[in-house]
Amino acid sequence: MIKPxxxxxxxxxxxxxxxxxxxxxxxxESRQKADxxxxxxxxxxxxxxxxxxxxxxxxxxxxxxxxxPEGAGVSARGKLVYxxxxxxxxxATGVEGPNDQLVVNKTLTDPKAIARHKTIGxxxxxxxxxxxxxxxxxxxxxxxxxTDQEVYDLTAFLLHENGLIKPEQVINAKTLPEVVMPAxxxxxxxxxxxxxxxx
Amino acid sequence: MNNDTEHKSSLPERKISRRALLGGAATAAVVLVQxxxxxxFQTGLARAELPLIEDPTKVPGVPPGTLGTRSPxxxxxxxxxxxxxxxxxxxxxxxxxxxxxxxxxxxxxxxxIDPAKYELVIHGMVKxxxxxxxxxxxxxxxxxxxxxxxxxxxYRGAADGKITPQQICGLTSQSEWTGVKLSTLFREVGIDPxxxxxxxxxxxxxxxxxxxxxxxxxxxxxxxxxxxxxxIRPEQGYPVRLFLPGWEGNINVKWLRRLEIADQPFxxxxxxxxxxxxxxxxxxxxxxFTIDARSVITYPSxxxxxxxxxxxxxxxxxxxxxxxxxxxxxxxxxxSWFPAALQDPVLDKAHTAFRYLWKxxxxxxxxxxxxxDETGYTQPFLKELMAARGGxxxxxxxxxxxxxxxxxxxxxxxxx
Numbered sequence: 001m002i003k004p005x006x007x008x009x010x011x012x013x014x015x016x017x018x019x020x021x022x023x024x025x026x027x028x029e030s031r032q033k034a035d036x037x038x039x040x041x042x043x044x045x046x047x048x049x050x051x052x053x054x055x056x057x058x059x060x061x062x063x064x065x066x067x068x069p070e071g072a073g074v075s076a077r078g079k080l081v082y083x084x085x086x087x088x089x090x091x092a093t094g095v096e097g098p099n100d101q102l103v104v105n106k107t108l109t110d111p112k113a114i115a116r117h118k119t120i121g122x123x124x125x126x127x128x129x130x131x132x133x134x135x136x137x138x139x140x141x142x143x144x145x146x147t148d149q150e151v152y153d154l155t156a157f158l159l160h161e162n163g164l165i166k167p168e169q170v171i172n173a174k175t176l177p178e179v180v181m182p183a184x185x186x187x188x189x190x191x192x193x194x195x196x197x198x199x
Numbered sequence: 200m201n202n203d204t205e206h207k208s209s210l211p212e213r214k215i216s217r218r219a220l221l222g223g224a225a226t227a228a229v230v231l232v233q234x235x236x237x238x239x240f241q242t243g244l245a246r247a248e249l250p251l252i253e254d255p256t257k258v259p260g261v262p263p264g265t266l267g268t269r270s271p272x273x274x275x276x277x278x279x280x281x282x283x284x285x286x287x288x289x290x291x292x293x294x295x296x297x298x299x300x301x302x303x304x305x306x307x308x309x310x311x312i313d314p315a316k317y318e319l320v321i322h323g324m325v326k327x328x329x330x331x332x333x334x335x336x337x338x339x340x341x342x343x344x345x346x347x348x349x350x351x352x353x354y355r356g357a358a359d360g361k362i363t364p365q366q367i368c369g370l371t372s373q374s375e376w377t378g379v380k381l382s383t384l385f386r387e388v389g390i391d392p393x394x395x396x397x398x399x400x401x402x403x404x405x406x407x408x409x410x411x412x413x414x415x416x417x418x419x420x421x422x423x424x425x426x427x428x429x430x431i432r433p434e435q436g437y438p439v440r441l442f443l444p445g446w447e448g449n450i451n452v453k454w455l456r457r458l459e460i461a462d463q464p465f466x467x468x469x470x471x472x473x474x475x476x477x478x479x480x481x482x483x484x485x486x487x488f489t490i491d492a493r494s495v496i497t498y499p500s501x502x503x504x505x506x507x508x509x510x511x512x513x514x515x516x517x518x519x520x521x522x523x524x525x526x527x528x529x530x531x532x533x534x535s536w537f538p539a540a541l542q543d544p545v546l547d548k549a550h551t552a553f554r555y556l557w558k559x560x561x562x563x564x565x566x567x568x569x570x571x572d573e574t575g576y577t578q579p580f581l582k583e584l585m586a587a588r589g590g591x592x593x594x595x596x597x598x599x600x601x602x603x604x605x606x607x608x609x610x611x612x613x614x615x
Contacts, residue, residue, distance in 0.1 A: 042387055043339060046331040046332075046387065048329060058322070058459065060459065060465055062466065123483075124471060125471050125485075126471060129466055129472070133467070137306075137404070137405045137468075143405070190485070191484065194575075195575050195576060196576055199588075
């Protein structure tokens, strides 16, 4: 018995809201703003994230080294991990493929081949990205399976193979961000903009 | 006895077990058949068995079903490689890409994600680090938007001209995306005013990551859970993806699981050694998010053939910087250009259909299209674009493409 009374009242209310215009705004503006005007400060949806669950997901490493875990790696150990878990896709020395080349191929002479060649030694602007990416996505057929120790060792090995560090150099949270990458200064932010210029 | 009477008379005798009916559900149509006594009952008829009936007005058709089907006469397919799959632009009409024909680019396959276990974590430079379930995301105020999505590596040519629109630039598609505005979630977690970037991370086997300027998050980013009226397809990021209108495909992170708010870009592999392009002078362009204006003629095109007479040249044009304001078509190899008709509504950052009526006289010629967007940018020729980038090709390559119409009506791609 109550329902028939309430339903028409709600219909009237909806209609009246949709036709109210906001003072000082044209119709289009008021239509847009009306969308958020009556929003609460919070919708009360979702829950607080715990420190523990964030830590499980948050493995990213920034150029300043923030996010790098404890531990240290060296090239000699990385060479063994590479041979076992990486060489099948990237080749015995990181230049043979069949998948992405990781190590600068010094034997290339064709300028086009050199230009296409995007290895850690000539095209990666930050050494920290090597750690982040191996840990996150490699090996391709068993992503996320490597220990931090293996990732540090592999990072050291690949940096050494590219001639960027000495063989005995220890790679850790402090030394990795300090590795000078040859490609660092080649990168420029997007220089295109709205308008007629073709860039 | 002709085919259709044979079909009718044989059906009532057909005995189909319940198991066969259920087991064949994916390929079978359930048909209501009436016996001589007028009693209706159901029987199963595999779609493959559906005979081509000479006169469909003389045989009852297939009754309503639980899912629509594509006509068995229509077989549009995507063109897959190991890492992507291309939309058959030449087989489509209008501007909405059927969801199952939307292009794909994955960085380690399509993950299977249980929507009941799905969570989006937002943390970093926020007042309240929070977790949202899929059901909660759907309860927030929603927004829908029709817009294109294009991979930045969307150009190919072929020296012999034997290449379809799908192969040239089939890594662009258009959908109506629905979700919650990212700004709504930003408000909910309380973004630190000093924040300038956020990391978007996928829950796929590549754990895909891209850094996004925070302004884009406030401006028009959508945390999308629906595509063309239904849940997003797994290939497009089920159950939730980031959608950044007008920006290169890979930054629209699929299977989105985490957003980390920060005051600098993270310099992930994808935004450093992958989706960047050489621009001459030894420089490499990074964070080139916006898709420049582009058009392509989808009809006529290879491998089609044309006949003398009236041809409606058709295609699509789009820009990541706003609306398409003009498409010009040339039918004399670029000597003269005429405005094509644009199909309303012309939407912001959306595929826009164009058409131009042309009478072909049977002579060899080239037809081309170029578009101008609302910022005044004109789609460049290939040579012009390469010159602007120090002779390089690479990502964000959007040249005018030509179709060479041969005297025998064959249509071949030609670079400009």
